[in-house]
Amino acid sequence: MRGGYNSVQPSFVASETLGLRPVLRGAFRTAPRKPRSAASPVYQLAAAAGGGQRRQERPSPSSYGKGAGASSKKGKDEKKTVQQFTRGQGFAKTASTKSTRTLLRPGVQSPPRTVPSHIPRPKYAAGDIPARSQRLLPRMPWDIEVKTPEQIERMRKAGRIAREVLDAACKAVHVGMTTDEIDAIVHEETIRRNAYPSPLHYNGFPKSCCTSINEVICHGIPDSTRLRDGDIINIDVTCYVEGVHGDCSEMVLVGNVDKRGRELVRVTFECLEKAISICSPGAEYSMIGAVIEDHATQHGFGVARDFFGHGIGEEFHDNPNILHFRNREPYGRMKVGHTFTIEPMLHETMNTRYRVWSDGWTAVTEDGGRSAQYEHTLLIVEDGVEILTRKTSDSFPYFWETEAAADAPRESDS
Numbered sequence: 216m217r218g219g220y221n222s223v224q225p226s227f228v229a230s231e232t233l234g235l236r237p238v239l240r241g242a243f244r245t246a247p248r249k250p251r252s253a254a255s256p257v258y259q260l261a262a263a264a265g266g267g268q269r270r271q272e273r274p275s276p277s278s279y280g281k282g283a284g285a286s287s288k289k290g291k292d293e294k295k296t297v298q299q300f301t302r303g304q305g306f307a308k309t310a311s312t313k314s315t316r317t318l319l320r321p322g323v324q325s326p327p328r329t330v331p332s333h334i335p336r337p338k339y340a341a342g343d344i345p346a347r348s349q350r351l352l353p354r355m356p357w358d359i360e361v362k363t364p365e366q367i368e369r370m371r372k373a374g375r376i377a378r379e380v381l382d383a384a385c386k387a388v389h390v391g392m393t394t395d396e397i398d399a400i401v402h403e404e405t406i407r408r409n410a411y412p413s414p415l416h417y418n419g420f421p422k423s424c425c426t427s428i429n430e431v432i433c434h435g436i437p438d439s440t441r442l443r444d445g446d447i448i449n450i451d452v453t454c455y456v457e458g459v460h461g462d463c464s465e466m467v468l469v470g471n472v473d474k475r476g477r478e479l480v481r482v483t484f485e486c487l488e489k490a491i492s493i494c495s496p497g498a499e500y501s502m503i504g505a506v507i508e509d510h511a512t513q514h515g516f517g518v519a520r521d522f523f524g525h526g527i528g529e530e531f532h533d534n535p536n537i538l539h540f541r542n543r544e545p546y547g548r549m550k551v552g553h554t555f556t557i558e559p560m561l562h563e564t565m566n567t568r569y570r571v572w573s574d575g576w577t578a579v580t581e582d583g584g585r586s587a588q589y590e591h592t593l594l595i596v597e598d599g600v601e602i603l604t605r606k607t608s609d610s611f612p613y614f615w616e617t618e619a620a621a622d623a624p625r626e627s628d629s
Contacts, residue, residue, distance in 0.1 A: 316445070318583055319428060321572060322438030325395050327421045328402045334411055337455055337531070342416040357547030359526060359534045362554055366459065366528060367594060370554055373410070373454055373461030374592050374603030378610065380404040381452040381463055384424070385611035388467045390444050394426035397450060398437035405454055413453035413460050413531055420576060425451035425464075427577075432560050432569055432586040433522055434576040444470030447480055449588045453531070460531050462556050463604035464590040468614050476585060479563055481615060482514045483587040486539075486559045494557075494593060494600035500546040504538040507559045517567040519560035519586070522578065526555045527592055549595045554603070558590035 383404045384397050402423040405412045412423035427435035427449040451464035466480045486507040493502055511518050524537025535546040539559040563584035571578050580586055594601040
């Protein structure tokens with residue numbers, strides 16, 4: 216989860232918002248493209264519309280525009296976006312295509328869930344203070360904490376619990392369930408393990424996990440929205456255990472998903488795998504983005520440029536920033552004891568621009584194309600990398616594993 220849209224700040228200022236870690240460029244940090252302000256007609260309409268999970272049928276792009284210049288006329292763009300919202304078409308822009316898909320609108324949120332008092336929680340959990348670093352002095356972007364053996368053992372435990380909770384949520388997904396029901400499962404499974412759901416009250420986030428459907432890139436807030444046949448959904452789970460965080464996310468196919476959607480999900484996973492494969496002591500953090508972008512673009516998918524991976528440990532979000540696109544940012548080299556997340560977010564089209572709903576969290580693709588994400592928490596070790604949130608033999612299987620198992624008997628019969 217991310218936030219904050221300041222113009223320019225010195226490079227040593229670290230973002231402590233929920234996962235959006237702004238790009239550092241030389242001596243200054245340039246903030247990501249700012250979504251439309253709360254004063255815009257789009258947000259005014261959103262506020263007036265209130266909740267509701269109804270989604271309207273409308274065209275969905277298999278491709279969109281011809282680069283960033285496709286939306287250069289801001290006045291016309293604003294008017295078109297307002298018209299779409301009044302017609303129940305969400306915030307994505309129209310595009311010519313032969314296929315149709317329902318676009319999302321905000322649903323109705325239930326109250327935040329409570330956590331038993333005996334469960335240890337981060338300082339921000341009180342809900343009345345913003346999440347801030349526990350460190351008093353700012354650090355340079357390449358100043359990355361090396362975890363102690365004791366911290367690493369706690370990180371392993373947090374990663375294992377986060378994986379167990381995520382598996383439970385993924386296994387429960389079915390057509391017709393609400394994302395709020397997914398949040399309830401995540402919450403109950405987390406507290407049952409004496410852990411705290413890290414997203415809850417982090418900079419005001421109201422739920423215990425993120426559920427991002429179709430065109431939602433990240434930070435979807437669980438609500439009354441019901442899953443439909445053909446949806447793809449990302450469930451993002453973070454657990455706070457014994458003073459440290461474990462963070463992971465996964466895609467789930469809901470019912471019968473079309474070929475392009477399945478390809479998007481699988482290629483996103485492949486991007487994560489390829490990025491993890493180059494992680495080892497001495498590797499530059501900036502190499503991760505090139506590996507991801509090269510593989511994504513080969514398949515015609517764009518890579519989100521404003522939402523990044525991050526260091527993790529006693530801080531939910533820490534140094535280094537993990538950019539998922541080709542870059543030369545000065546984030547240093549990997550060392551034994553570094554812990555961080557890689558979480559590539561791919562767009563169905565090459566248009567990687569985005570908008571944010573009036574809730575201040577839900578980031579959606581500008582063109583209405585779908586988005587997919589996978590995430591692991593990683594630890595650099597002497598001989599390479601350890602996946603702290605790795606799957607177990609009881610984990611929710613990837614859809615291609617299920618398909619391969621189903622095809623195996625046919626091959627043997629032939």
